[in-house]
Amino acid sequence: MTRRDIPVLDLGPYRTGTPGALDALAAELRHAQENVGFFVVVNHGVPQARIDAAFESARRFHALPLEAKLALKANEHNIGYLPFKGSTTRSSRVNVNTKPNLNEALFVKRDLAPDHPDVLAGKRYKAPNQWPGETALPGFRADVVAYCDAMEALAKSLLPLYARALDLPADWFDKAFELPMYTLRMTHYPPVPEAEIEDNQFAIAPHTDSGFLTLLAQSDIPGLAIRLPDGTWIEPPMIPGSFVVNTGDLAHRWTNERFLSTPHRVVHRTPRDRYAIPFFFDCSYDHVMECIPTCTGPGNPPKYPPTTYPEYQLWFGSRNYAHIAPKAGEKMAAG
Ligand SMILES: O=C(O)CCC(=O)C(=O)O
Numbered sequence: 633m634t635r636r637d638i639p640v641l642d643l644g645p646y647r648t649g650t651p652g653a654l655d656a657l658a659a660e661l662r663h664a665q666e667n668v669g670f671f672v673v674v675n676h677g678v679p680q681a682r683i684d685a686a687f688e689s690a691r692r693f694h695a696l697p698l699e700a701k702l703a704l705k706a707n708e709h710n711i712g713y714l715p716f717k718g719s720t721t722r723s724s725r726v727n728v729n730t731k732p733n734l735n736e737a738l739f740v741k742r743d744l745a746p747d748h749p750d751v752l753a754g755k756r757y758k759a760p761n762q763w764p765g766e767t768a769l770p771g772f773r774a775d776v777v778a779y780c781d782a783m784e785a786l787a788k789s790l791l792p793l794y795a796r797a798l799d800l801p802a803d804w805f806d807k808a809f810e811l812p813m814y815t816l817r818m819t820h821y822p823p824v825p826e827a828e829i830e831d832n833q834f835a836i837a838p839h840t841d842s843g844f845l846t847l848l849a850q851s852d853i854p855g856l857a858i859r860l861p862d863g864t865w866i867e868p869p870m871i872p873g874s875f876v877v878n879t880g881d882l883a884h885r886w887t888n889e890r891f892l893s894t895p896h897r898v899v900h901r902t903p904r905d906r907y908a909i910p911f912f913f914d915c916s917y918d919h920v921m922e923c924i925p926t927c928t929g930p931g932n933p934p935k936y937p938p939t940t941y942p943e944y945q946l947w948f949g950s951r952n953y954a955h956i957a958p959k960a961g962e963k964m965a966a967g
Pocket residue numbers: 817819836841848851855856896897898907908910
């Protein structure tokens with residue numbers, strides 16, 4: 633297997649409305665989703681300055697003193713700071729991960745005001761972000777929110793392709809994604825001397841992402857590897873300014889396993905700090921993901937019960953993070 637096994641999709645003709653471009657690209661997407669679960673997009677329209685500012689925000693945040701970061705420790709909504717070695721990827725189906733990941737991260741969700749009705753109602757995963765002060769990091773909040781807005785717009789623009797790839801009308805996902813849930817993970821992987829890395833320990837251990845799709849701005853430092861269905865690990869083509877896009881577990885379940893949720897991991901051997909800013913994109917909070925009609929039929933019954941974002945994320949979060957646990961009466965999806 634070679635690098636060429638991860639398809640590169642050019643969004644240019646689709647974005648400019650070239651006749652036939654939607655269905656041509658949807659066919660490429662279908663191939664990528666059914667065979668690899670990962671692809672790379674170019675000509676996506678997100679300005680490079682916006683991407684650079686997001687990487688710079690990650691660098692600035694993690695350069696803060698540890699006490700300042702610990703003051704923002706991730707809460708029951710998985711919003712906030714996850715300390716170094718603060719997660720162990722127990723949700724994995726491809727590796728028994730017992731060692732904590734060699735990274736620290738800041739999790740950001742849609743920027744809700746403290747008096748937002750869902751916040752006041754105490755809904756899981758609906759809470760204000762935990763920002764460092766404007767004095768400590770001037771412009772940080774504005775840059776991160778602008779990046780989330782750009783990622784939300786890009787992800788939404790891909791939905792007609794996902795719909796056509798599944799032989800559905802182009803607007804089929806519109807209702808489900810009326811107010812998408814999303815999470816930006818701003819990760820720092822410090823260089824760790826070889827001698828300090830234990831057996832079966834990773835910068836981020838083999839895992840599948842939990843959501844519908846992930847947009848990962850390409851880092852200039854390698855480390856990400858993808859496990860193809862035949863078991864070989866390959867690296868995505870490093871195309872500056874591109875995004876690596878992959879399907880997560882919720883798309884895998886929703887499509888009755890037609891779209892792959894492909895395992896991946898990060899091994900960080902470059903003696904430099906590595907930053908990653910994956911954006912995890914999901915449907916609206918209350919939308920019930922029930923097996924997509926074109927993914928089931930005689931002899932192919934739905935393999936999963938219908939589920940919602942909070943039900944599935946609660947299972948995933950409680951496996952991987954000590955700070956996430958179901959409360960009495962809270963519904964959780966079996967993984
Ligand atoms: O750091 C990367 O390149 C990928 C990180 C990743 O897979 C994740 O955070 O889910």
